[in-house]
Amino acid sequence: MDVTPVLGSLNDSQREAVTSPAAPVLVLAGAGSGKTRVLTHRIAWLVGVEDVSSHSILAVTFTNKAAAEMRGRIESLLETPAASMWVGTFHGLAHRLLRRHWQEAGLPQNFQILDADDQLRVIRRLIREMELDESRWVPKDVRGFINRNKDEGLRPAELAAEDDPTRRQMVHLYDVYQRNCDKAGLVDFAELLLRAFELWRDNEELLSHYRRRFRNVLVDEFQDTNVIQYRWLRLLAGTDGIPFVVGDDDQSIYRWRGAKIEHLHRFQKDYPETRLIRLEQNYRSTGSILGAANKLIANNTSRLGKNLWTEGEDGEPIRIYSGFNERDEAQFVVGKIKDWSEQGGARQETAILYRSNAQSRVFEEALINAAMPYRVYGGLRFFERAEIKDALAYLRLLINRDDDTSFERVVNQPTRGIGARTVEMLREYAQANATSLWKSAGALIEQGIRGRASRSLFEFMRLIEELDHQTRDLELHERVDIVVNRSGLVAHYGKDPGEKGQARVENLEELVSAARGFMPDEQLEMPPLDAFLAHAALESGDDQGDPWDDCVQLMTLHSAKGLEFPLVFLSGMEDGLFPHRLSTGDSKALEEERRLCYVGITRAMKQLYLTYAEQRRLHGMDTFGLPSRFISELPQELVEEVRPRVQVSRPVYRPKRGIQQSEAPAGMRLGQRVRHGKFGEGVVLNYEGDGSHARLQVNFEQSGTKWLVMAYANLEVL
DNA sequence: TACTATTTAATTTTT
């Protein structure tokens, strides 16, 4: 094979990493240094040049996106599909193992995956059943306790011997929760990993089979591995495996999720013959941006150490803007984006980054006012929406009637007269007879409980049975379609007022489309519906927008990791906000905030602005902040303050929904008569924004004046 | 049972 496509485009260190002999390798890859390249080219090198079987390769990432990208790039390098290679997320691969070896793992064949929200519901339900005080035993805290311990590989039995009564109760809750899940065949995210680990640990034959198979284990974002993931990897690699891990200790920002930056050091101890390779040449940012990043991160202790450099220009200095208040700050940012755009830059090349989601609001308002399209990352993803989760719960009941979580979710959704009292009764019966809610419902009906509730319950059970039997032999998307409609969900959500109901119905329709386009992972050999549900839990839905609209990108610093933009704004650079006040106490947490800042800075390719507000409205109170300490940690010679504040000494009152300078949306004008599906006929009074964000104010004859989003309202022009 | 008023709390979230 011609090695040019594999090695031609690499620099010396990248090439060293890619062509390393068969021994453990740790690649310390700085931001923008071609980390993914090294990983994909390494695999292409092994398979294409060293003639290693693709069967022997296991490559693991943290996100579905990264996994998909990696597979795509490998296949295009090798010019052949590599189906026998295992490329996936930790959770996805663990899931695959558990499906294959469900018996050895002690799981029912049709086990279901609980996402974070489902898990919380289960915990909340159990706390109530145990009649504990929810303010003393906060469900989220309990979940945190359980997941933290699972991430460390600890089962309740290993935690038991404790004197502290609070802790003992927590352990007890963990135990109760786990028994409940085992009984119902439910597996949460942390459990996927822990079970997969235990599966190998406790099955020598199985382990040696996989060890023989996966000689080459490659890991992306290694600094983000938690304890159980690391132990899982070590178990697999054993003494003969060849681990190749890539990471950056300076970009570790998930300590609070159990990630252990220490694994980078640990790796070198566990594999003393490790070859350490640093990738320090950066292909993304200007010299000034890298200089700032290097100087900032140097304030952290116990780093493996790394200094980014570039062959490119120094570029422009880092600019600092001190806003009068948060609205002034937003105004400034939007103004700069406007300049960028007028000079021919695309809006999607610009990103506004912030520490916490709540900060997006002011920017959104400013962007709407400027009629500038934008996109906020994060928030609810497709499979996490309430209406979608309802539909999924119905589908789960088709597979397993004893799934109490799903049962409780939809037994009265849409409302069918089965209220809290009835459910309470079912719970009591289920608990007393150690059975499921479904079976309890059946039993109670047979015992002839009185009245309406009984009839409604019977109707519900018949609905589920019918849906199951009548759709069993249909195509997946037809099943979903029928379930979504016959369950009454579409009708129920259609009743929600205005655009919201419309959007929800559209989402349900989208679920049918998703089912139609669903390609199950053939390796799993599961029934289509089961596979679809697993997919929904593990890939909560792409939150990528249409690449076609040219939007300003808004996101938290965390979600910006791995991305790059020519023009970047780090906003809210105030002490207390960033670094967040909750993290300023302990030095480990503060260092993580600094790494977060480092991640933010290194997103920028050409221009970087840091902005802050002297006065900011937080939780309804005006607060006065000091500039973030991180600003003073930057090299002063690379920094320049901008103060075009001559004309904006005070914010001018501007009617929020006054007459706008923006153009009327297509086909609309003031006074236009329109018809809406729900509200009937009316007259357009006002509008703001354009494109997909255009909103119209319509005075309806029947329903009064309402603001509607063009994209959802489906207005008919009369 | 369903809607409305009141209370409460407020980082980050790959799966």
Place this chain on the structure above:
DNA sequence: TTAAATAGTA
């Protein structure tokens, strides 16, 4: 401020 969860009322 606000969103969400809970308590109270029709």
